[in-house]
Amino acid sequence: MRKAAFGIVLATVILFVPGICIAGPVTIFDNTNPISQVCCGYGVGTISAGNSFIDAFSFTVSGGNYLLDTVGFLESQGNLGNPVGTPSGFTLFLYGDSGSDSPGAVLESWSGITATSGIMLETVASTSVVILDNGQRYWFGVTTTNPAEEGLWWINPALAISPGCDFLNGSPVPCNSALAAGAFQITGTPTATPEPSSLLLLGTGLLGLGPFIRRFALS
Numbered sequence: 001m002r003k004a005a006f007g008i009v010l011a012t013v014i015l016f017v018p019g020i021c022i023a024g025p026v027t028i029f030d031n032t033n034p035i036s037q038v039c040c041g042y043g044v045g046t047i048s049a050g051n052s053f054i055d056a057f058s059f060t061v062s063g064g065n066y067l068l069d070t071v072g073f074l075e076s077q078g079n080l081g082n083p084v085g086t087p088s089g090f091t092l093f094l095y096g097d098s099g100s101d102s103p104g105a106v107l108e109s110w111s112g113i114t115a116t117s118g119i120m121l122e123t124v125a126s127t128s129v130v131i132l133d134n135g136q137r138y139w140f141g142v143t144t145t146n147p148a149e150e151g152l153w154w155i156n157p158a159l160a161i162s163p164g165c166d167f168l169n170g171s172p173v174p175c176n177s178a179l180a181a182g183a184f185q186i187t188g189t190p191t192a193t194p195e196p197s198s199l200l201l202l203g204t205g206l207l208g209l210g211p212f213i214r215r216f217a218l219s
Contacts, residue, residue, distance in 0.1 A: 023189060025069040025070070025189050028066055028132065028186040028187060029059040029184075031183055031184065031185070032072070032183045037157070039157055040154070040155060041153055042152065042182060043150055043152060044150070045143050045146070045148070046144070046147060046149060047150055050169075051169065052143070052144075052169055053143065054093065054166065054167040055141060055142055055164060055165070056103045056142075056164070056165045057162050057184070058139045058163075059186060061132045061133060061134055061135065061138065062134065063134065063190075064134050064190050064191070065131055066132045066189060066191060067129065067131060067132075067188055067191050068128075070123045070187045071092055071184065072121050072186075073090075073140070073183060073184040074121055074154035075090055075115060075116065075142070075151060075154065076115070076119050076120065076152045076154065089111070089144070090142055090144055091110065091111045091143050093139075093140070093142075094106070094130065094139070094140060094141075102163075102165050103141065103172070108126060108127075112145050115144075115151050121185075131191065138186075140182075140184050140186065141167075143167075155181060156180070156183045157180040157181075163175035163177040164176050164177075164181075
């Protein structure tokens with residue numbers, strides 16, 4: 001009986017908990033292909049003495065809600081003849097939208113992404129529960145893990161997607177609509193969101209099972 005009651009609770013949660021995954025990861029946004037269109041890169045980190053930059057570009061979710069799975073970007077080591085050359089690694093940011101055509105709060109970040117000598121698509125998995133909502137705009141940002149170093153975020157000029165927005169020494173600067181798009185990709189797992197009536201049914205059912213679960217726990 002104890003196992004049966006636990007099975008009922010588990011099955012109910014799987015069916016009705018909001019945001020539960022119902023399929024494998026899919027591509028939400030990708031402008032990294034074809035790589036033949038990638039021409040050059042933006043310097044991120046310190047590209048001039050005392051000035052450390054984070055670059056960011058936006059994407060809009062379509063086709064449903066998603067649980068964030070991975071983020072990736074085209075990178076390489078940078079050396080524009082500025083204070084330092086080869087970076088020890090990159091730091092990535094996923095931002096919400098500020099509502100004024102610029103990045104908002106940080107939703108998740110990743111540090112120490114390997115920098116390579118050639119153009120490389122680096123991907124990293126989400127370790128948080130970040131739900132990307134249908135129709136909402138988000139921003140993806142890149143800099144070097146050591147702010148004093150410099151790296152390259154490669155761009156795809158054939159697929160401009162948004163104004164380029166920068167943070168200079170931690171402070172936002174006006175976005176520039178003339179900038180091309182930094183090449184990146186976002187993947188996520190489609191999620192199911194139940195109707196409010198289903199949530200009410202779930203809550204009522206779990207409350208009803210409470211005395212039985214307690215009785216079995218005490219027996």
